[in-house]
Amino acid sequence: MDVNDRELALISALSGGLELCAAPYARLGLVVGMSEAEVIATLSALRERGIIRRLGVIVRHHELGYRANAMVVWDVPDHQVGEVGRRLGQCPEVTLCYRRPRRLPDWPFNLFTMVHGKDRAEVEAAIAGMAVREGVDHYPRHALFSLKRFKQCGARYSQRQAAE
Amino acid sequence: MDSIDRRLLDDYQHDLPLDPRPFAAIGRDLGIAEDEVIARLDRLRQHGTVSRVGAVVRPNVAGASTLAAMAVPVEWLERVAALVSAYPEVNHNYQRDHRLNLWFVVACADRAGVAMVLLDISRRTGLEVLDLPMLEHFHIDLGFGLQWT
Numbered sequence: 613m614d615v616n617d618r619e620l621a622l623i624s625a626l627s628g629g630l631e632l633c634a635a636p637y638a639r640l641g642l643v644v645g646m647s648e649a650e651v652i653a654t655l656s657a658l659r660e661r662g663i664i665r666r667l668g669v670i671v672r673h674h675e676l677g678y679r680a681n682a683m684v685v686w687d688v689p690d691h692q693v694g695e696v697g698r699r700l701g702q703c704p705e706v707t708l709c710y711r712r713p714r715r716l717p718d719w720p721f722n723l724f725t726m727v728h729g730k731d732r733a734e735v736e737a738a739i740a741g742m743a744v745r746e747g748v749d750h751y752p753r754h755a756l757f758s759l760k761r762f763k764q765c766g767a768r769y770s771q772r773q774a775a776e
Numbered sequence: 777m778d779s780i781d782r783r784l785l786d787d788y789q790h791d792l793p794l795d796p797r798p799f800a801a802i803g804r805d806l807g808i809a810e811d812e813v814i815a816r817l818d819r820l821r822q823h824g825t826v827s828r829v830g831a832v833v834r835p836n837v838a839g840a841s842t843l844a845a846m847a848v849p850v851e852w853l854e855r856v857a858a859l860v861s862a863y864p865e866v867n868h869n870y871q872r873d874h875r876l877n878l879w880f881v882v883a884c885a886d887r888a889g890v891a892m893v894l895l896d897i898s899r900r901t902g903l904e905v906l907d908l909p910m911l912e913h914f915h916i917d918l919g920f921g922l923q924w925t
Contacts, residue, residue: 615837623837629828632818634810635796636829652794655831659794664831668792669817671785675825683872683879694912701914709915710835712843712908719845719876719906756872756879763861763869763880765827 615663622646622654623664674761678728680735682755685721686748687714693723699746700725705738721754732757777825780806784816785825792829835910840890841883842909845876846901853877856901865893876906 615623625643630636637655638648646654658664673681688696693711700723701709708726727742729735736755743749783806793801799817800810820826835841848856853871860880861869869880884890891907898905 623831623833626831629830630792632799632814632821632829634799634814636798637794637796648796652796656794658831663834663837665834666790667794667831668788668790669785669829670827670832671789672824672827675823676785697912697914706915709913710910711912711914712910715906715908719908724843724908754874756874756876758870758872759877760857760871761869762857762871763866765867 615658618644618646619654619658619663622651623658629670672764673728677730679730680732680757681726681728682735682739682757684725684727684739684753684755686723686725687720687752688723688748690722696748696751697723700742700748703742703746705742720752727755780808781816781820784813784820835913839883839885840887840909841881842890842894842907844880844882844894844897845906845908846878846897846903847876848878848901848903850877852901856903859900860897863893863897865889 621644622640625640631639633639635648637651640646641648641651644651655664655667659667686696686700697709697711700706703725705727706725707728708724710724711722712724714720714722727735727738729738735757739753739755743753784802787805788802792798795801797810799813803810803813806813817826817829821828846856846860857869857871857878860866860878863882865882865884866880867883869878871877872879882890882893884893890909894905894907
């Protein structure tokens with residue numbers, strides 16, 4: 613499921629978003645040396661292969677009144693984490709669901725889910741409801757609510773930055 | 777924000793038309809001119825409601841990334857957070873209510889670049905940085921259904 617250099621260049625050029633102009637794919641093509649048709653075909657292929665998960669308007673939850681978000685972390689036995697992850701990843705309450713390594717003794721949690729809501733009480737109720745409904749209430753979990761956002765922007769994967 | 781703005785935010789999170797004139801295509805859907813679609817999106821972006829019109833890429837396809845966590849003494853938090861945010865490789869940086877109180881995402885072209893940023897932050901702050909790379913993802917990002925009520 614690799615991407616080639618041309619595709620990677622396109623993804624990198626797109627990381628700050630499309631220019632808001634009449635022909636944004638043509639503009640993007642100028643940056644990476646592709647024709648408009650080639651940009652469109654490449655984006656379409658990347659969408660089909662699931663490399664680009666979605667292409668469109670990316671909203672900020674906080675500015676839309678979703679003021680509360682919790683990173684809910686779970687300590688699930690390794691042999692069950694795949695099954696539990698797939699189950700939680702499908703929940704409407706969850707916007708991200710990843711398995712990550714434990715770092716013992718500091719950090720025993722291996723499954724991460726993001727839950728957004730209008731306020732803390734709404735998020736807490738959503739987490740509790742989901743835990744019972746999905747049969748995962750018995751796993752140790754912790755909800756880390758965000759207290760302050762210092763920075764939020766799209767990932768920029770530039771070669772130059774990595775080389776510095 | 778009116779009903780047209782709401783449809784712009786709600787209906788185009790997933791499949792922006794792959795048409796040479798995508799905003800004209802959206803305008804045809806919404807019954808407004810291409811110029812107005814562009815002007816509205818630009819305004820929503822300036823307000824911060826829209827982060828960008830672009831792509832969400834599967835993690836670790838274009839380069840490498842990790843989630844990092846630090847336990848920062850409260851009196852240092854603002855300074856350490858500013859130091860972390862100043863890295864162009866850092867794209868999210870949040871204070872959370874836990875002993876590990878600073879959480880941020882580092883993205884680079886490769887894993888070595890990520891490791892270098894974490895090491896640099898650790899060296900400059902004298903604090904341990906937990907490296908929690910994604911091992912598996914379970915969620916297909918379908919955007920975010922907004923409830924307008």
